[in-house]
Amino acid sequence: MLFDRSGRLVALIDFGQACVGDPACDLAFAWLTCGARERDGLRERLxxxxxxxxRAAAWALWKALISAPDDVLTKYGRSREAVLSDVADLATG
Structure with a gap:
């Protein structure tokens, strides 16, 4: 939000689509829907x-922790714990 000197709101900037064109946004679903073996296969082919x-792991981490309730993650085929475990393995591995 941007305010003028008097404190009046003069603009609202929404960075919600700042990811357009970055393949990491699409790859995030590989973290949300695939296990390690499937992701490795995608990595080899893509x-x-x-x-x-x-960056895709970071997007998936955000989605798993902040934006997606458990039932949404379940629709992707994986649990929150599985996604978090895979991202943690990446960070430690």
Missing amino acids: ELPEDAWL
Whole structure:
């Protein structure tokens, strides 16, 4: 939110679509829907830089922790705990 000198709201900036064009946004679903073996298969076939996969893990972490209730994650086929465990394995591994 941007305010003028008198404190009046003059603009609202929404960065919600700042990810458009970044393959990591699409790859996040690989973390939310696939186990490690399936993700490794995708990684071999997609020829994307490692930083895209790291950003995708960060998007999945955000979705698992903040934006998605458990029932939404279940629709993706995995539990919150499975997603968090995979991201933690990436961070420690």
